[in-house]
Amino acid sequence: MRLNDPVHYDGAWHVYKYSDVKHVLMNDKIFSSNPGNRYSNAGGISFITMDNPEHKEFRDISAPYFLPSKINDYKDFIEETSNDLIKNIDNKDIISEYAVRLPVNIISKILGIPDSDMPLFKLWSDYIIGNKRDENFNYVNNRMVSRLLEIFKSDSHGIINVLAGSSLKNRKLTMDEKIKYIMLLIIGGNETTTNLIGNMIRVIDENPDIIDDALKNRSGFVEETLRYYSPIQFLPHRFAAEDSYINNKKIKKGDQVIVYLGSANRDETFFDEPDLFKIGRREMHLAFGIGIHMCLGAPLARLEASIALNDILNHFKRIKIDYKKSRLLDNKMVLGYDKLFLS
Numbered sequence: 001m002r003l004n005d006p007v008h009y010d011g012a013w014h015v016y017k018y019s020d021v022k023h024v025l026m027n028d029k030i031f032s033s034n035p036g037n038r039y040s041n042a043g044g045i046s047f048i049t050m051d052n053p054e055h056k057e058f059r060d061i062s063a064p065y066f067l068p069s070k071i072n073d074y075k076d077f078i079e080e081t082s083n084d085l086i087k088n089i090d091n092k093d094i095i096s097e098y099a100v101r102l103p104v105n106i107i108s109k110i111l112g113i114p115d116s117d118m119p120l121f122k123l124w125s126d127y128i129i130g131n132k133r134d135e136n137f138n139y140v141n142n143r144m145v146s147r148l149l150e151i152f153k154s155d156s157h158g159i160i161n162v163l164a165g166s167s168l169k170n171r172k173l174t175m176d177e178k179i180k181y182i183m184l185l186i187i188g189g190n191e192t193t194t195n196l197i198g199n200m201i202r203v204i205d206e207n208p209d210i211i212d213d214a215l216k217n218r219s220g221f222v223e224e225t226l227r228y229y230s231p232i233q234f235l236p237h238r239f240a241a242e243d244s245y246i247n248n249k250k251i252k253k254g255d256q257v258i259v260y261l262g263s264a265n266r267d268e269t270f271f272d273e274p275d276l277f278k279i280g281r282r283e284m285h286l287a288f289g290i291g292i293h294m295c296l297g298a299p300l301a302r303l304e305a306s307i308a309l310n311d312i313l314n315h316f317k318r319i320k321i322d323y324k325k326s327r328l329l330d331n332k333m334v335l336g337y338d339k340l341f342l343s
Contacts, residue, residue, distance in 0.1 A: 002263050007249040012256035018267035018286065020247050021259040024238055025291040028052065031238040031257055033293060046180035049237065052292055058177075059296065061166050062159050062185065065110065068299040074106065078307050081105050086311045094340045099197035100190070103304055107189030110300075111182060112158025117147055125187045129334060148179045159185065185297075192231045193301045195329075195336025196222070197308050199229035202337075203277060204319040213279055215313055218306045220279040225305075226265075227285035228277050233262035233335050235289065261286050262335065316342065 001008055002016035015021055024031045032051050047058035064070060085098050100122065108118045124144040127137050152164055152175065163178045173181075203225050204211060214221040238257040245251065265285045266274045272281075288295035295301070313319075322343035329338045 002267060007247045009249070012258055013246065013249070013251060015246060015257060015259045016263040016267075017247065018264040018270040021261065021264040021286060022290055023246065024257055024259050025235075025286070025289055025293070028292050030241055030244050032241045033237055033239075035237055035239060046177065046184050048184060048293060055292060057168050058181065059292075061163065061181070063296060065159055065162070066296050066300060071299045071303055074110065074300075075303065075307075077109065078102075078106055078304055082307050082311045086315045089315070092341075094201065094342065095194065095198055095337050096339070099194045099308075099337075099340070102197070102308060103190040103193035103301075106300070106304060107186065107297075110158055110189070111185060112156040112160040113151060113182075113186075117151070120144060120147065121186050122190060124183075125190060128183075128187055129191050129331070144183070145179055148182055149175070152178060188295065188297045189300070191334070192295070192297070193304045193308075195231035195334060196225065196301060196305050197312075198337035198340050199231065199335065200225045200305065200309055201312065201319060201321065201340060201342075202229060204313075205321045207277055208319065210277070210279070211313055211319075214309060217279050218309050219302070220281075221309060222302055222305045223285065224277055224279050224281060226287035227271075227281070228265070229335055230262040230265050230285070230287040231335055232287065233333055234258055234260045236333070261289070 001014070006015070006017040007020060008014045008016075015024055028051060033049055033055070034051050035049060047055050050058060082102055085101055089098050104118045104122050105115065107113075108115055108121075113121065120140070120143060124140050127140060151160060156164070160182060163173065163181055166173050166178075200221070203221075204214065210221075236256075236258045238259060240251045240253050240255045240257060242253050243251065246257070251257065265271070265287060268274050271283055272278075284290075288298040288301075320343045322341040325339065325341040326337060327339045329336050
């Protein structure tokens with residue numbers, strides 16, 4: 001599609017090229033994130049469906065706590081957590097026993113959520129992302145909201161404590177807004193890193209000679225994995241706020257626009273030999289998005305992935321995926337593993 005029909009319409013516009021995806025994400029006044037009344041908001045997602053200036057007001061509440069300088073304060077804790085988890089990972093599912101538990105433990109500490117609550121919150125997160133759906137969703141969602149209400153009313157710490165006393169310019173946050181805010185951070189704080197860790201292992205399995213280079217340049221390896229196997233493959237919620245054009249295609253006001261990050265990150269008109277894994281590329285990938293909605297937790301995901309890479313490569317003598325026991329996620333939006341075993 002990227003080569004033959006890079007801006008395709010089938011009731012919504014599907015955008016595949018790097019330059020076009022970047023154009024949509026950078027021009028938030030033309031391509032709104034607010035779906036209006038198109039969808040019910042069963043998952044409680046908050047400021048990702050807002051536009052500026054409202055979006056900036058909400059995002060700025062927690063943004064200082066996800067700056068690289070602030071995230072670096074958690075480096076020792078991330079290393080300790082990773083080291084503890086990696087010790088007991090042999091012959092086990094790396095996703096459930098390590099790739100899930102590492103970011104979940106970290107984001108719970110940053111948010112101020114008791115560790116005992118994180119299994120429930122992770123289950124809820126999987127429902128919302130779409131990894132799991134069944135008749136129990138309403139029960140899980142209601143239990144999640146109820147538990148967050150209890151935590152907000154207790155003597156908590158972390159970002160929950162910050163939110164408890166936060167106000168916008170002209171009013172205080174409602175309890176519903178606070179709960180939705182934390183729900184969003186729970187999703188962002190665990191899903192991307194979990195899938196990134198699995199995808200890094202996949203890259204090493206496919207390129208066993210790359211291990212030395214990966215250890216020498218961990219950040220470069222993480223960035224190239226984000227490009228090569230982007231955890232989030234597409235973003236579905238952009239809507240034309242006015243008539244406009246994308247690559248000479250007329251987009252009418254109100255049209256839905258879906259941007260494909262995974263495709264953009266393999267665009268041969270932007271990346272040299274995009275289907276080869278090359279550590280140290282200079283071109284910027286779009287795995288975390290770009291513009292006002294660029295992933296708030298990107299610095300945290302990068303640090304977690306770098307530490308995970310180091311510990312995984314130093315723990316295992318070799319990386320070889322057992323494909324009979326492993327399984328990719330059945331989710332077109334998210335690229336990663338549901339189960340991952342090494343042979």
